[in-house]
Amino acid sequence: MKRWIAFWNILLKDMRAYYLKPPNVSWGLIFPLAWTGMFFIKSGRGIESVLSLLPGVIAISILFGTTSMLSVTVTFEKKGRSFDRLLLAPIPVWLLMLAKTAGAILFGMANAFVPVILALFLGDLSRVDWALALPAVLMIAVVSTFLGLFVAVSVSEVFEAQTFSNFFRFPMIFLCGLFFPVDALPLFLRPLSYLLPLTYGVDILHGAIYGRNMMSLGVDFLAIAIFCVALFYFSLRNLYKKWII
Amino acid sequence: MSMTQGRSPFIETAELTKRFGAITAVDNMSFKVDQGEFFGFLGPNGAGKTTTINLLTGLARPDSGTIRIAGFECTNDTKAAQHLIGVVPDESNLYPELSGFDNLCFCAALYGMPKKVRRTRARELLEVFGLSEAADRKFAGYSKGMKRKLTIAAGIIHDPPVLFLDEPTTGIDVAGARSIRQLIKDLHRAGTTIFLTTHYIEEAERLCDRIAFIVRGRIVGADTVENLLRPAQGRHVMLATVSRSDQLLREKLAAAFPDCALQDLSGGRFRIESAEPIRIGMLVRFFEEHDVELLEARHIHPSLEDVFVRITGIEADLMKKEKEKTGGGT
Ligand SMILES: Nc1ncnc2c1ncn2[C@@H]1O[C@H](COP(=O)(O)OP(=O)(O)O)[C@@H](O)[C@H]1O
Ligand SMILES: [Mg+2]
DSSP states (O other), X not given: OHHHHHXXXXXXXXIIIIXXXXXXXXXXXXXXXXXXXXXXXXXXXXTTHHHHHXXXXXXXXXXXXXXXXXXXXXXXXXXXXXHHHHHHSSSOHHHHHHHHHHHHHHHHHHHHHHHHHHHHHHSOOTTOOHHHHHHHXXXXXXXXXXXXXXXHHHOSXXXXXXXXXXXXXXXXXXXXXXXXXXXXXXXXXXXXXXXXXXXXXXXXXXXXXXXXXXXXXXXXXXXXHHHHHHHHHHHHHHHHHHHOO | OOOOOTTSEEEEEEEEEEEETTEEXXXXXXXXXXXXXXXXXXXXXXXXXXXXXXXXXXXXXXXXXXXXXXXXXXXXXXXXXXXXXXXXXXXXXXXXXXXXXXXXXXXXXXXXXXXXXXXXHHHHHHHHTTOGGGTTXXXXXXXXXXXXXXXXXXXXXXXXXXXXXXXXXXXXXXXXXXXXXXXXXXXXXXXXXXXXXXXXXXXXXXXXXXXXXXXXXXXXXXXXXXXXXXXXXXXXXXXXXXXXXXHHHHHHHHHHOTTSEEEXXXXXXEEEEESSOOOHHXXXXXXXXXXXXXXXXXXXXXXXXXXXXXXXXXXXXXXHHHHHXXXXXX
């Protein structure tokens, strides 16, 4: 019980201090809007293509919304030493890190709905399988957040975190089947795609939104879950090694 | 939670060692702190005080040695005793964007305190620390002294039986430092076990029941203030600074003052101790005869400062210089 008081208040504090701050709320809107605008309007492929573009736009909105937040809530707080307070609190480190990431996960999911709402006006979403799309959005938010966490605990400066995340983020736009299928990639790049967690999340979204997933959904969910566990595990390990000196 | 009561030590370390590459920050330290005791770690910058606190509180793990706090084996489990520990770090590290009140409530929540209790306790502490007026202002806008006070309040919000304070008055103005010392004294009087680090000799003397002198990661002496001062009672001590000194000069000095104990300190300084009053005139004449300029000579009263100099071989002035360098000063 005591632990959950701590968990909830860490989450609440981050929301108030970071996520619900006007600049973040507006960036949380502007980023997805910009992505959406760029792809929907300039695709020139007409309204039908809205459905085929939506998975990619959702994924990219989540990816950019979540990963950049961790460099603030974790790297920046560590640098300013207020993070030491959290390490001194009598709560297990895994729970602490879940609390620190929960805000980003929620923020990422909120970001995902910006393109969805826009798409409601542009296309017909009646065939979308929401019962599948929602868990997919959650999984993408979790895995992107944990990727951000992994980066955030591996560096000591905020700018390093940003640079390091871009190292993952930009290739993922092209390699994870966001806007063109992984099958369309040159053969030598394909193994790389399967090593990136977003590939599986986006595949579920393709399935949920217009029924065309490449892999079986079971494989997709399993793969993305494995990525979540592994990224979280290695983040904790890094944290132990670097921050509890 | 069961706590070890009574005589048994509250904090106990054995052969504690922590290295950073080639530097041994904490070198084979064994010490005990009793429940309710005010224990001081006195030493210059870089002596290993902060590292020791980090090891005890779970922000660092030892390379070897053991730590027990309140009967909990903390050596391999940094979390074991954290619910009993309050920490005031050397830097005021609360959240700049939160108000004083919200900062305290947040810290209380980290220890699982329910909302009502948090709010009552936060208000109470703001009152005690004279920060009620500033309760709703952001921490970022606080003065240094206010920041430090709020950081202490945050350290005791959960009523910990033991409080670690890392140089709580460094960098704080005289009035602020005085009121902080008073607050710490009150806490101790109310039963909190206190582990304080400082490089102010007077501060340690004034506050602590027992003091450990720390130099280069080692405890070079530890005792109650009373016991530390005892051998110095009734002795006469003089500190002399000369333009140059060498082995020969030292030998001649020892021969010329056979009743005095001589200690050679770095930088052409001598500590001269005697059961009889030392006459400056004789000292001046001696150095003149040997063509050495006596730059400074002064009596020091038997104080902890003198004991510190004798045990550590470190000039008390050196400690003062270091505190100025770090932006402190009184
Ligand atoms: N994280 C670290 N990495 C490397 N060296 C360190 C680290 N922390 C402390 N040290 C070194 O350990 C020694 C003791 O430092 P510290 O415990 O901060 O001393 P104090 O608090 O007494 O001033 C110093 O030589 C310092 O440079
Ligand atoms: Mg220190």
